[in-house]
Amino acid sequence: MLKKKDKYIVAVAGATGAVGNEMINILEERNFPVEKLILLASERSEGKTLSFRRKETNINVLDKDSFNGVDIALFSAGASRSLEFAPIAAKSGAVVIDNSSAFRMAPDVPLVVPEVNPHAIKRHKGIIANPNCSTIQMVVALKPLHDAARIKRIIVTTFQSTSGTGKKAMDELLEQTKAILNFQDVKCEVYPHQIAFNCLPHIDVFLDNGYTKEEMKMVNETRKIMEDDSIKITATTVRVPVFRGHSESVNIETEKKLTPNEARAILSAAPGVIVYDDPSRNIYPLPVDATGKDEVYVGRIRQDESVRNGLNLWIVSDNLRKGAALNAIQIAEYLIRG
Numbered sequence: 001m002l003k004k005k006d007k008y009i010v011a012v013a014g015a016t017g018a019v020g021n022e023m024i025n026i027l028e029e030r031n032f033p034v035e036k037l038i039l040l041a042s043e044r045s046e047g048k049t050l051s052f053r054r055k056e057t058n059i060n061v062l063d064k065d066s067f068n069g070v071d072i073a074l075f076s077a078g079a080s081r082s083l084e085f086a087p088i089a090a091k092s093g094a095v096v097i098d099n100s101s102a103f104r105m106a107p108d109v110p111l112v113v114p115e116v117n118p119h120a121i122k123r124h125k126g127i128i129a130n131p132n133c134s135t136i137q138m139v140v141a142l143k144p145l146h147d148a149a150r151i152k153r154i155i156v157t158t159f160q161s162t163s164g165t166g167k168k169a170m171d172e173l174l175e176q177t178k179a180i181l182n183f184q185d186v187k188c189e190v191y192p193h194q195i196a197f198n199c200l201p202h203i204d205v206f207l208d209n210g211y212t213k214e215e216m217k218m219v220n221e222t223r224k225i226m227e228d229d230s231i232k233i234t235a236t237t238v239r240v241p242v243f244r245g246h247s248e249s250v251n252i253e254t255e256k257k258l259t260p261n262e263a264r265a266i267l268s269a270a271p272g273v274i275v276y277d278d279p280s281r282n283i284y285p286l287p288v289d290a291t292g293k294d295e296v297y298v299g300r301i302r303q304d305e306s307v308r309n310g311l312n313l314w315i316v317s318d319n320l321r322k323g324a325a326l327n328a329i330q331i332a333e334y335l336i337r338g
Helices: 018-029 079-091 118-123 133-149 167-181 213-226 260-268 321-337
Strands: 008-013 034-041 049-052 055-061 072-075 095-098 127-129 151-160 232-239 246-254 273-275 296-304 310-317
Touching (some): 008 018, 008 079, 018 034, 018 049, 018 321, 072 321, 079 095, 079 127, 095 321, 118 321, 133 213, 133 246, 133 260, 133 296, 133 321, 151 213, 213 232, 260 273, 310 321
Parallel strands (some): 008 034, 008 072, 034 055, 072 095, 095 127, 151 232
Antiparallel strands (some): 049 055, 246 310, 296 310
């Protein structure tokens, strides 16, 4: 368990990645009580520095001795490194908040979205998992509706930005766009097909059931976070030529009928949600509006006229912030509040 202190020694593993960078920025923005910040990355980044609170901080190589004296370890270094180093960090006395898929479905590891299931944090045994980015924004919007009317079924199609894959994917989108506009051939290195001016219904690897791993993450993680295995869920995840911000078309069927106005009222009072919904004035959530923001935006709330108790929603959020770094730091804030 985390010992109560005025300030904490915090490590960021994967500090040079897109999410790691965002973690550092958010620690500073939210004035997290950091006594010392330890930045960890691969050998390629050794000797480099990153700025924190207007001071340059050295980047160290992630190894088994990196976590001596660390109170909170924020991991965004990929599943293989989390599997190797997170248990070492926890054994050293740190509480690990891991952004990878390594521990999300482990029965003894809490999978937490603070607006949805903060009570699960107390069950941790040294490691807490951060959910998948597309799952986080969906459950933030759906949990208040589930509490009010019990969701029986979810059908979700995502439109996920290239930042969800990482900086190299964002660079590939930029370079392909420039090439096409200059009538040059495009190079596909990160994705199997051109991403510029295109949509790829393929995120992560395909499984034997025909779904991708990303799609099954949304199914399994949603049930675990919402603590309801009875919810029927199906997902299609699509990569789109957007740099930052994930969008989702979500259809829900509820046990109790909810009108669109009732749903708007519930969501307007929900933590972490902004209802942005007035199509008559062209007001609905867009990735460019959500970029750099902490909240989950919900709009296009309307009745599904094909079923008795159905609603359609359009959900947008910054995948690097609420979908990753912010959620992890919100968990850390719960930890230090005890």
